[in-house]
Amino acid sequence: MTDRAAPDDDSGATAPRRLSTRETAERLGVKPETVYAYVSRGQLSSTRAPGGRGSTFDAAEVDALARRTGRREPPPAPGELVFRTGVTLIENDRYYFRGVDATELAREYAYEEVAEWLWTGELRPGIRFTAPDEALTAARGAVDALPAHSSPTDRLRVAVIAAASADPFRFDLSRETVLAGARSLVPTLVGALPPAAGGAGKRSEEPEGREAGLARQLWSKLTARPADEPFVTALDGALALLIDHDLAASTLAARVAASAHAHPYAVVSAGLGVLEGPLHGAASGLAHRMLAEVLERGSAVPVVADHLRAGRRVPGLGHRLYRTEDPRAQALFALLARVPQAAGALAAAHDVIATTARHMPLPANVDLALAVLSVSSGMAAEAGETVFAVSRTAGWIAHALEEYGERPLRMRPSGQYRGPRPPQPLPAADGLSQRSAP
Known part of the structure; x- marks a missing residue:
């Protein structure tokens, strides 16, 4: 955030720094509506901005109010984008989910249990995520229509879109509806993937199908080898370890989508689009x-x-x-x-x-x-990307839940224009005269 200084007056003294409403809200760690509440209570003074669009605030007065209200976070450095989050902390070569060592969570609990902890802060031992029939049928039909050479991420992106079309409640951004959709989306993504090459050739249903843990369901989509318990435990651990890692590139994309109040399926689609880059999930x-x-x-x-x-x-x-x-x-x-x-x-x-x-x-x-x-385990080279994408879906949802509670569209950076300065002449195609009136 950059302080905006008013121009010098005739005496040569510099006018006090003035902040916009948005900058004031960010410095205080509150919503813009709260800034005006401070004004109405006499805790802040404001001045109408030139042209009558919005108000400006004295930076020193804002900083003094921040100290009085006990705001702990320092203001972000100029040009730095900072998000308040309670999902993941990376500190001293460790990382934590809601304050708990993430590696210990992954060692003790299954993927679904860790995902539930990340979403709600509650541990639900033995929880299983189940794909609804309608969503699974739509996702499988869409994935099966893709060319055989399609990548796993191609299939996952298509599966997300198909699952969204089958969910009439996708635009309901209330917390419980988003959570219900998340618990069904993750197993839908896994269930939509075809069996690994050389496998049974047919998607299994019972007894190790939709009632099994997610890691066991995913195993047959990644390798034709029989599900060995120590291997499945390792896969489950990998899923739990990769759920979130603070604001990685795909998570930032997911939060931008959530800031625009895109539904959770669109948030996951945004994350998948970035994940496919060779510097990230691949x-x-x-x-x-x-x-x-x-x-x-x-x-x-x-x-x-x-x-x-x-x-x-x-x-x-x-x-x-x-x-x-x-x-x-x-x-x-x-x-x-x-x-x-x-x-x-x-x-x-x-x-x-x-x-x-x-x-x-x-x-x-x-x-x-x-x-x-x-x-x-005899998996294809792309298997790690699939594990990453399926696992990180839960993390994107956790960040979306946070972002839905923030001021919408708050991520609106300004471009630094470097093109030709206007006015420029109207371009004309080579060899053709500009249109003229009849």
């Missing part, structure tokens, strides 16, 4: 391919060397929010250490870490841990 696929090559060649040394020679980063290493190993990777590695079939891929991942540490010590991030899961 990053685990790069780590998968690298890890598979390390296993094929028997050593990380030539693989790392090839990446560096080509000017590419070694995937699955480093994270700008953590100085040490990504806690999500740490937790998922621990779960995978209990899976005998994952031993080879896990050793390959540690080989990559040790090889790069000789010259640039970069700890593992969650993409490398997801690659261990996908490579060792």
